[in-house]
Amino acid sequence: MTPGPTRYAISQVDDIKSCFELFLKETIETTVINMTNLEGRRVYKDNWNEVDRTDIQAYMGLLILAGVYRSRNKSTTRLWDAESDRAIFHATMSLQTFQVLSQVIRFDNRDTRPGRRQQDKLAAIREVWHKWVERPPLIYNPSPDITVDERLIAFKGCCTFKQYMPSKPSKYGIKIWAACDARTCYAWNMQVYTGKPVDGVPERNQGKRVVPEMTAGLQEHNIACDNFRRCSKKTVRRNRSELPPALRTTKDRDCFSSNFAFTDTHTLVSYCPKKKKNVLPMTTLYRDAALSTREDKKPNAVLDYSRNKEELKNMINYFHSPAPESQMAEALGSHSVSDPRGAHFVPFKEKEFILNNP
Secondary structure, three states, X not given: OOOEEOHHHHHHOOOHHHHHHHHOOHHHHHHHHHHHHHHHHHHHHHHOOOOOHHHHHHHHHHHHHHHHOOOOOOOHHHHOOOOOOOHHHHHHOOHHXXXXXXXXXXXXXXXXXXXXXXXOOOOOOHHHHXXXXXOHHHHEEOOOEEEEEEEEEEOOOOOOOXXXXXXXXXXXXXXXXXEEEOOOOOXXXXXEOOOOOOOOOXXXXXXXXXXXXXXXXXXXXXXXXXXXXXXXXXXXXXXXXXXXXXXXOOOOOOOXXXXXXXXXXXXXXEEEEEOOEEEOEEEOXXXXXXXXXXXXXXXXXXXXXXXXXXXXXXXXXXXXXXXXXXXXXXXXHHHHHOOOOOOOHHHHHHHHHHHHOO
């Protein structure tokens, strides 16, 4: 698997718009248009004006543009303010039209949703989400370093699987597992966490399921993740009883000191960045006790893990668009198209590089 755009993507992409359309195929747009018109007729009855592909593309384009301008915390009224320097917003559509579309945009038939939701908590967006998630692996081959991590999509509305994660900036939202290229931050695969199964039985050994599912189809890649099994690089909780005492303890250890433990297949590192604190990455990639030449003497295994994780966190925290937060389906649907540094831009820029450097 050669990293970069697939041959299929290279043959289909001519400009940024055609690259965008590789991910949002016409079948996805058709579903959104039909379901939005269905909801519009239900809400506005005879006063509803049918939306078409141009309307939906304009709406999505404005969501992306809002993300480019980093306008997550700005009201739509400010974005459409005639005195602002964002004239493209009111030139594309009126504020009233944008607000109406935000109110009625749908991804499924609301009338049949209750029956489907009994078996699938993501019924409101499952069809569109499935069609969209299956596209990224067809378009781009990731680099050898993959990071599997969770991200929280800010959401404060009613949702049975809304999560509270105090370590995240948004605190409340919908959790998504993502397998991303550590070099380009390309989201290669994603999965929405919907909480307990419909039978109410809590899932055990979640990482044993998530990581293989997220990386299915990848071969000879280095996988970095947190506290999960089946990764070539991961962190380990300090309270695991299987850990040797010499790795768990921080008493009487110097700053920037490292202890190593080896098995036939794994290397476990205990590194102290400061007094009475240690980090415990485990790796199958490194088989020695090599330290960096930096002042903090970080082991190479720690540096490699940190680099993969930080690249992904920088991408996640950089762009946010003002996606609707009152409806779960709209929040997830808007997220799928509102990250301009994500899936759509990477293949386009790398194809340009390939063509210019034959």
